[in-house]
Amino acid sequence: xxxxxxxxxxxxxxxxxxxxxxxxxxxxxxxxxxxxxxxxxxxxxxxxxxxxxxxxxxxxxxxxxxxxxxxxxxxxxxxxxxxxxxxxxxxxxxxxxxxxxxxxxxxxxxxxxxxxxxxxxxxxxxxxxxxxx
Amino acid sequence: xxxxxxxxxxxxxxxxxxxxxxxxxxxxxxxxxxxxxxxxxxxxxxxxxxxxxxxxxxxxxxxxxxxxxxxxxxxxxxxxxxxxxxxxxxxxxxxxxxxxxxxxxxxxxxxxxxxxxxxxxxxxxxxxxxxxxxxxxxxxxxxxxxxxxxxxxxxxxxxxxxxxxxxx
Numbered sequence: 001x002x003x004x005x006x007x008x009x010x011x012x013x014x015x016x017x018x019x020x021x022x023x024x025x026x027x028x029x030x031x032x033x034x035x036x037x038x039x040x041x042x043x044x045x046x047x048x049x050x051x052x053x054x055x056x057x058x059x060x061x062x063x064x065x066x067x068x069x070x071x072x073x074x075x076x077x078x079x080x081x082x083x084x085x086x087x088x089x090x091x092x093x094x095x096x097x098x099x100x101x102x103x104x105x106x107x108x109x110x111x112x113x114x115x116x117x118x119x120x121x122x123x124x125x126x127x128x129x130x131x132x133x
Numbered sequence: 134x135x136x137x138x139x140x141x142x143x144x145x146x147x148x149x150x151x152x153x154x155x156x157x158x159x160x161x162x163x164x165x166x167x168x169x170x171x172x173x174x175x176x177x178x179x180x181x182x183x184x185x186x187x188x189x190x191x192x193x194x195x196x197x198x199x200x201x202x203x204x205x206x207x208x209x210x211x212x213x214x215x216x217x218x219x220x221x222x223x224x225x226x227x228x229x230x231x232x233x234x235x236x237x238x239x240x241x242x243x244x245x246x247x248x249x250x251x252x253x254x255x256x257x258x259x260x261x262x263x264x265x266x267x268x269x270x271x272x273x274x275x276x277x278x279x280x281x282x283x284x285x286x287x288x289x290x291x292x293x294x295x296x297x298x299x300x301x
Contacts, residue, residue: 024243026219030226035173035237035274043222043269045241104240125241 020070021062021078022047023087034101039130041095046087046124050079055109055118081105084124092128099129154208155185155199155215157224162272173237175274181228183221186266187214192245196262221269234273242268 024045034040050061050072063071064083084105092100108121162177187198195214201224202215218241229236244266 024218024241026217026222028219028223028226030223030230032226032229033235034239035175035235037235037276040236043218043239043241045218045243047243102237102239106242108244110246119246123243127239 020047020049020072021064021067021083021087023067023091025091034127034129038099038101041097041128041130042091043127044088044091044125046084046091047121048079048084049119049121050077052077052118052120054116055111055120079120079122081122081124084122088124088126095128097128097131099131101127101129155201156183157228158182158184159228173274175235175237175276177237177272178232178234178275179273180270181225181273182268182270183225184266184268185216185221186264187216189263189265191261192247192263192265216265216267218267218269221267225269225271229271229273232273232275234275236271237274239269239271242270 024047026043027041029040046067048062048064051059053059058075058077058079060072060074061076061078063069063073064078064087065071067087088100088103092098103124103126105122105124108123110119111117112119159179159181161179185199185201188196190196195212195216197209197211198213198215200208200210200215201220202210226236245263247261247263
């Protein structure tokens, strides 16, 4: 019984402390166009989260090489705008477009346990547009 | 110890009963008939913000979220993930289509936290219980008819031609 409790606690702590790189997309537009009559392809939101000690020492962060894969990197700070834009570039390649609009980024920080543990998140959103013919 | 556990359970039950919320806010843009939005030639009509939030187990399993489906009485829904970009964007674009407008300046904001320190007796949940929130905002732009566009161009020319002068 104690063995199972330890496994469950370890699993919970792992779930609690892992970082993650996630991309959320939506191509639902109901035939509505974007500014200046542009045809949208996809709205995309990229989020990279990680945990830091005293907001300085990275413990675990999302891996930008494998978004949506629950993979993470230990003791490496990957929560950067550059990484988010690299993922955005990959998504643009996937949708075969070079046109983009409404690019917006935000940084979010939360601290816990009297400033000991920090959770950082970098979010970037954008709308991919169809190539002009 | 038992009392604290009991009150925590009551509080969680109450939280679940009243939490999960979907909102759709609009506001007319404070512009005149001949103003345009930077980067767009149309007339900005309304600014819209759509928001939904809910509670999840391990940040994956939805427990209770706001109900995004229209024409229903239930304001919350159990075990269905309605805090998604597709569902919120669907509602936003349906509204834009209804108004005969297109979307400009579409932005997305997302927040997820597993800490409930603001809830008394609950404190941290160590990654078990998560709160997720998604917001999407946009300006609805109306494309005026060609007649109005011509009128606007004529007005611009007229305004530029008025000589600037001081008082006598």
